Amino acid sequence: MTPWPVTIVAAIASLALLVVVFELIRSRRLRERYALLWLLTGVVLLVLSLWRGGLNTIAGWFGVETYPPAMLGAVGALFFLVVLLHYSTVISRLYDQNVILAQRLALLEQRLREEHVSDEGS
Amino acid sequence: MLAPRWRSVAELATAPAAPAGSVVERLSRLRRLAIVPALNEEENVGRVVDELRAFDPGMDVVVIDDASGDGTARVAAEHGAHVVRLPFNLGIGGAVQTGYRYAHEHGFDVAVQVDGDGQHDPAQLPLILGPLLDGEADLVVGSRFAGEGEFRSTATRRIGITIFARVVSAVVRQRVTDTTSGFRAVNRKGIALFAADYPHDYPEVEATVMCVKHRLRLAEAPVTMRERAGGRSSITALRSIYYMAKVLLAIFVGLFRRATVLTEEDR
Numbered sequence: 001m002t003p004w005p006v007t008i009v010a011a012i013a014s015l016a017l018l019v020v021v022f023e024l025i026r027s028r029r030l031r032e033r034y035a036l037l038w039l040l041t042g043v044v045l046l047v048l049s050l051w052r053g054g055l056n057t058i059a060g061w062f063g064v065e066t067y068p069p070a071m072l073g074a075v076g077a078l079f080f081l082v083v084l085l086h087y088s089t090v091i092s093r094l095y096d097q098n099v100i101l102a103q104r105l106a107l108l109e110q111r112l113r114e115e116h117v118s119d120e121g122s
Numbered sequence: 123m124l125a126p127r128w129r130s131v132a133e134l135a136t137a138p139a140a141p142a143g144s145v146v147e148r149l150s151r152l153r154r155l156a157i158v159p160a161l162n163e164e165e166n167v168g169r170v171v172d173e174l175r176a177f178d179p180g181m182d183v184v185v186i187d188d189a190s191g192d193g194t195a196r197v198a199a200e201h202g203a204h205v206v207r208l209p210f211n212l213g214i215g216g217a218v219q220t221g222y223r224y225a226h227e228h229g230f231d232v233a234v235q236v237d238g239d240g241q242h243d244p245a246q247l248p249l250i251l252g253p254l255l256d257g258e259a260d261l262v263v264g265s266r267f268a269g270e271g272e273f274r275s276t277a278t279r280r281i282g283i284t285i286f287a288r289v290v291s292a293v294v295r296q297r298v299t300d301t302t303s304g305f306r307a308v309n310r311k312g313i314a315l316f317a318a319d320y321p322h323d324y325p326e327v328e329a330t331v332m333c334v335k336h337r338l339r340l341a342e343a344p345v346t347m348r349e350r351a352g353g354r355s356s357i358t359a360l361r362s363i364y365y366m367a368k369v370l371l372a373i374f375v376g377l378f379r380r381a382t383v384l385t386e387e388d389r
Contacts, residue, residue, distance in 0.1 A: 025375045032372045033322070036364075039371070097210050104209045 002052050006069045010049035018042040037086055041079040048072055145248040146178050148255050152231040154178070157221030158185045158203070159214055159304070160238025164193040170236060171201040173244040184224050185238065188217040194238070214304070215325035219316060222308075226317035234307045241347045242305040249343045250307045259341035260311045261333045263326075265300035268344040282362055286327050286369070293373060294334040298342060301327045305345060311338055321372065324365040328372050335376070 021038045024030035030038075048055050049072060059068035156174045160167045167185060174183050185198035189211040199205045206220055218235060225233040232254065236242045242264070250262040267287075286301040304326055308316065315336055321328035333340050 022375065025371075026378050028379075031322070032368050032375070036367060036371065100209050 002055055002069050006072075007049055007052060010069070010072055011046060014042050014046035014049055018046065034086075034090070037079075037083050041076070041083065044079065045072065045076055048075060145251050145255060149178060149232065149251065150180055153229065154181045154232040154234070155221075155225045155228070155230040156181055156183045156244075157218065157225065157233055157235045158183060158198075158238045159188060159217040159221065159235075160185055160190065160194050160198065161188045161211070161214075161217070162190045162192050162194060163238040163240075164190070164197045166240040167194055167203075167238045168197045168201045170238055170240050170242075170244070171198055171203045174236065175202060177244040177247055182228075182230070184221055186217045186220045186224075188212055188214070213322055215320055215322035218304070218325065219320035222313055222316035222320065225313045230313060231310055232307065233313050235304055237304050241349070243346070243348060246305075246345045247307070249345055250305065253341045253343060254307050254309055258339070260309050260338035261330075262307045262341045262343055263298075263300065263303050263330065264305035264345035264347075265303055265342040266345065266347055267299040268342045278359055278362060282366055285366070289370065289373060290327060290330055293331055293377065294340065296334070296340060298330060298340070300342065301330055303345075305347070324369055327369050328376065331373055331376055 018039065021030065021035055021042060025032060025035050048058075055071055056068050059065070059071040062071065062074075064070050158167065158170055158174075160170075163170075171183050171185065174181060183203040185195070185203045185205050187195040187198065187205060187207045189208050195205045195207050204224075206224060208217060208220065212220070221235070222233065232251070234247060234251065236244060236247075246264065250264045253259045253262045267283075283300075283302060287299055290298045290301045302324070306326075312333065315333065315338065316329070319332065321332065330340065
């Protein structure tokens with residue numbers, strides 16, 4: 001069985017994660033679409049840390065019999081991996097959009113400059 | 123259903139319905155703009171622009187081309203619309219807000235929002251403009267469900283529509299039947315608010331809540347919408363679940379958020 005201190009600390013930590021994410025959304029520093037995965041992570045970790053019997057059962061499925069809280073770390077690591085991967089796709093999209101913006105801006109500037117020159121010429 | 127603490131706009135619009143002519147006449151004293159978001163709608167956008175100009179030749183039409191891969195921008199320009207082409211796809215929220223920014227920068231008094239896919243009939247604009255011009259509302263939304271008539275749709279969409287309608291009605295303490303309608307009209311207050319702050323993906327639900335939070339008066343008017351003539355709806359089954367979670371989260375968090383401050387200049 002999971003030692004009580006581990007249960008308490010894990011529950012407080014997941015609750016803190018949920019509160020921080022909520023506050024970040026509220027103050028508009030985090031968009032809802034990027035917060036959903038974090039909220040899911042927080043909820044899953046909170047449930048697993050409070051539901052001690054469940055954690056034991058899940059640990060049993062994976063043959064982890066000596067120390068069930070190890071599952072907590074494993075599940076957390078899995079979710080962080082998913083969040084990181086998600087962010088990699090987000091960064092890639094932002095990069096592509098940034099290239100398009102720079103190109104459009106440069107073309108616009110060039111067109112304005114040429115129109116300016118032809119105005120002065122006439 | 124919730125107790126009607128508000129005046130049903132269905133009643134407003136059906137009672138002494140102002141004839142179309144008088145709406146156009148009253149409108150003619152105002153600077154008015156039609157915002158038409160369009161994504162790959164080269165087959166439909168020309169007809170939408172024509173119908174808007176037929177309804178009111180003095181109305182400016184701006185088509186926001188959300189980075190279409192087809193000739194949407196060209197067709198819209200050929201039919202006499204102002205065209206704003208976005209450099210990459212921003213989604214419906216970003217596209218629509220571009221239109222409201224345009225309206226705000228150019229000092230329009232009234233803006234109507236009409237989808238570029240042809241599902242909204244510009245001939246029905248008097249229905250949603252009536253309450254606005256009467257000064258009874260700052261935002262009027264054309265609702266498919268406020269009047270009689272069945273709306274046929276898939277089961278998942280109906281469930282989603284019902285849930286949103288219930289949640290939004292409870293939050294804004296006013297009966298709202300169609301939270302996903304993009305057929306709407308706003309006055310200067312609404313234009314200023316939407317130009318300053320507009321939600322992204324699946325924005326109509328949040329925008330409705332936002333308006334009421336900013337003490338803008340909201341009204342619904344019964345309209346009928348046409349079957350989509352061409353193109354395809356941007357909402358698929360799997361996405362709608364994601365959107366549902368996202369929008370419900372946004373509404374929930376929004377309850378704990380302070381309103382965006384509009385300066386006097388904006389109003």
